[in-house]
Amino acid sequence: MKVPDRRPSAADNGQVTPTPDTTTTTARRAVVVDDEQALARLVAGYLERDGFEVSVTHDGSQAVGVLREVDPDVVVSRVPAAGLGAEFDDLAESFNAMAARLQEAERLRARLLADVAHEVRTPVATIAGYLEAVEDGLQPMDEPTMAVLRDQSARLTRLARDLAAVTRAEAGDLVLTLEPLAPDELLAATTGTWRERATAAGVDVRVQVDPELGHVRVDRQRMGQVLDNLVANALRHTPAGGTITLRATGGYQRVALHVSDTGAGIAPEHLPHLFERFYRADTARDRTHGGSGIGLAICKALTEAHGGTITATSDGPGAGASFTVTLPVPPG
Numbered sequence: 001m002k003v004p005d006r007r008p009s010a011a012d013n014g015q016v017t018p019t020p021d022t023t024t025t026t027a028r029r030a031v032v033v034d035d036e037q038a039l040a041r042l043v044a045g046y047l048e049r050d051g052f053e054v055s056v057t058h059d060g061s062q063a064v065g066v067l068r069e070v071d072p073d074v075v076v077s078r079v080p081a082a083g084l085g086a087e088f089d090d091l092a093e094s095f096n097a098m099a100a101r102l103q104e105a106e107r108l109r110a111r112l113l114a115d116v117a118h119e120v121r122t123p124v125a126t127i128a129g130y131l132e133a134v135e136d137g138l139q140p141m142d143e144p145t146m147a148v149l150r151d152q153s154a155r156l157t158r159l160a161r162d163l164a165a166v167t168r169a170e171a172g173d174l175v176l177t178l179e180p181l182a183p184d185e186l187l188a189a190t191t192g193t194w195r196e197r198a199t200a201a202g203v204d205v206r207v208q209v210d211p212e213l214g215h216v217r218v219d220r221q222r223m224g225q226v227l228d229n230l231v232a233n234a235l236r237h238t239p240a241g242g243t244i245t246l247r248a249t250g251g252y253q254r255v256a257l258h259v260s261d262t263g264a265g266i267a268p269e270h271l272p273h274l275f276e277r278f279y280r281a282d283t284a285r286d287r288t289h290g291g292s293g294i295g296l297a298i299c300k301a302l303t304e305a306h307g308g309t310i311t312a313t314s315d316g317p318g319a320g321a322s323f324t325v326t327l328p329v330p331p332g
């Protein structure tokens, strides 16, 4: 079907019947479109006016499909209030909200792809370079070479695992096995995992738990993963002689779990971005330490899946860092 050669007019109203308020109480502002072509024409009209070429399929129900296939720039377009009544204004508003979501999703998708490509490139290039050097007889296939190859393939494996984890968590299709747990039990499990490694690194691990905290309802494994990530980061950024402190404190129907360190600290400009996928505050150093920059994104997605929040604070470089996971405490 061709693009309509006129702006939508009130005449289109003839095919679009506003639902009378009395019909239903749950969707009082819904519009019933008994001619889907009319809706498609209406939307196409707006887009065409903004300079987009729009084709509308004969099956009006595919109007959304049409929108999905057009140039991504199309989602930059917004529909103005049509002045055709409240129902049309609501329709325009929903359309604009949908366009905004598509635009954001498109932006994230493009950035994720670029980030993944960037992350894959370095280890693959290193592996390929070493193999070529070995083949050409420029490099012996000795233990140091093997170590590099193992390292780089481990980095790719970690990237694949982290990407899968963050995608699952962010898509919201995690199945959480919630059980009531005392906060000190959670912290004890984490310190049990890390104490030995911390001691070997010359870092002291302390635990402080406020008395009389309520039980939190968490998936033991997933919340353990959050705390593990935080302690791994703390340990990585804390030199020998430093301290990592795990604390549990109470608030109104909330329990906060804190992982604080006396290490490198974080400059204020990095704080707002730490939970973004692939974000590293100190690119060169964090990369050589093997981080993929996804750990905190996983922490955030897992915490939010529990109905909680996660925040980071630091007084700046050299002043240590503190991460706080806040979890709801069910009443009773």
Ligand SMILES: Nc1ncnc2c1ncn2[C@@H]1O[C@H](COP(=O)(O)OP(=O)(O)O)[C@@H](O)[C@H]1O
Residues within 6 Å of the ligand: 229, 233, 234, 235, 237, 261, 263, 264, 265, 266, 274, 279, 280, 281, 282, 286, 290, 291, 292, 293, 294, 295, 296, 297, 320, 321
């Ligand atoms: N305890 C910490 N002290 C200082 N910087 C930290 C700390 N935890 C995280 N960061 C910074 O946040 C970035 C993102 O952390 P994360 O998502 O876990 O990625 P990764 O650990 O793979 O680098 C890190 O690269 C680091 O720059």
Ligand SMILES: [Mg+2]
Residues within 6 Å of the ligand: 229, 232, 233, 291, 293, 294, 295, 296
């Ligand atoms: Mg990390």
